[in-house]
Amino acid sequence: MYDYIKGSVTRVTPEYIVIEQQGIGWQLYTPNPFAFQVNKEQIKVFTHLHVREDAHHLFAFKTLEQRELFRKLIQVSGIGPKGALAILASGNPSQVISAIEHEDEKFLVKFPGVGKKTARQMILDLKGKLDSLLEEIELPSAENELPLFGVNPNKHELEEALLALAALGYSERELTKIRLQLDKDERLKTTEDYMKEALKLLLKQQ
Template identity: 50%
Template sequence: MYEYIKGILTYVSPAYVVVENQGMGYQIHSANPYRFSTKMNEEVLIYVYQAVREDDITLYGFKDLNEKKLYLKLLNVSGIGPKSALAILANEDHSGLVQAIEHNDANYLTKFPGVGKKTASQIVLDLKGKLGDLDVEWAQGTALTFDSVEGNVHITEALEALKVLGYSAREIKKVSGELEKIQHDTTDAYLREALKLMMKK
């Protein structure tokens, strides 16, 4: 099992990044690939989880070890698969996620794509009281600030990333208008904003 991959970031898409290591390009699916875009053509270290199925081997990537730990815990929940767990991690309000689990807030959890009431209740049942090994400061997240620069291409890419994460066209349409009122200079910034708006709907 791989722990992490260190190499040169050569490509970023709405669903995955490509990291080149010793002449091989590794396709790594990520909750928010665009957060790595500032490191294009530079060396990056991405923690990974390898999912093996009969007809597919997929690498899922994480920005740090804590995010990977939370992902693995989500995978242990009945009804949560690799893609569903990734979609849950896309919103970087990890403190909100942890608090929802610890306080039996199933309604909060149903805001994630593919998570219904039954699955939300299962998440609480399986993970409540079992997230204590996550770093407290990491779970609380960090404040994000961005320069105001026009970027419609970035909005389009952010909306594509939402589609990849499993949000419906109706849900995406609800936030697209709000994003047009905001000015950011990266796709990553718009995607983070969109995910925050999704949790408020």
């Protein structure tokens, strides 16, 4: 129904962004809201409308390939839009596709809401059907900032990142395990930095 929206980002939250287009503010759920910045510059995002009995939700992606992978993921029994966003938020869809192609259930079950049964279903439903996306998908992110030295002053950015991860479905227990590592990492400055590093740590956990 809606292929894309072009407008300016007026709000960024841990769960969604708002893009204003011709006086209308569109609430858009996206894998990593902090990959966007509030400014007047016009951007274009590709959308997917998800209809439930109690709500209509719009999801936004920076590329067509991201959206197509999202659409394939939500066709798998046991994976809803929230789970698909968490998988895309990992920042490395090619690794996800590779895990499906190589039947690596151990990797797939690291994502929120993905158990052994769902991981097996992902492999059964998607193996051999994602080759066209493997080389094309890239999740853009904010540019890395210069490292900081000394005491980390970016508590607000860290908390924003943890809220965004919680919104994706990661548990408080999982986030508590990595909080101290993130807090001590002097390389991290922006919310996007924290998101990227946190997702790497989460996917390394057994």
